[in-house]
Amino acid sequence: EVQVEESGGGLVQPGGSLRLSCAASGFTFSDHYMDWVRQAPGKGLEWVGRTRNKANSYTTEYAASVKGRFTISRDDSKNSLYLQMDSLKTEDTAVYYCARVSVVLPAATDYWGQGTLVTVSS
């Protein structure tokens, strides 16, 4: 069974940092691109960024709203995805979802975790 599970959310002050993790199981993690998507309270979905797989040099893409502040990385040996968030702003408050990208590209995200809440507040 495909599973992805986020962790690491919590309360952080503006200007602070936080690192989210996503543990994957039930599929060959190293084959897949992976996304982060967020949802502010009561709002719609916002794509945060993507990491490609080893075959594509682990390159990344980011939304303009987080570029230069957030960094996506992965450790295929641990089947894990990470989101390092620096210089956090109040508008980064959201539930953050980790999502698997289907293997045949271009592809939609076909499995999502349950999300982890990040609250940026003083």
Next chain:
Amino acid sequence: DIQMTQSPSTLSASVGDRVTITCRASQSISSWLAWYQQKPGKAPKLLIYKASSLESGVPSRFSGSGSGTEFTLTISSLQPDDFATYYCQQYKSYPLTFGGGTKAEIK
């Protein structure tokens, strides 16, 4: 960036109704469009990919159509489990973008 516009933002319907949601892209995305369903407090669930391909395990009452800039999600006979919020997403080019969502409510 490609803007995705969904309509309506809210719809009220009864069980058994045929429901259609529209998604328009600000430029052509060929067929690189997905539809997701989200229930309160839950993660989004993929329903349709490549505009009209039904994800495995999704009931056949869901269907998608369109290409280029105009797309539709149709639920042929709305069921109680279908009251949720629906999002379209383009994955033709970065940044990937979602529509604003359509909330399906019970009439």
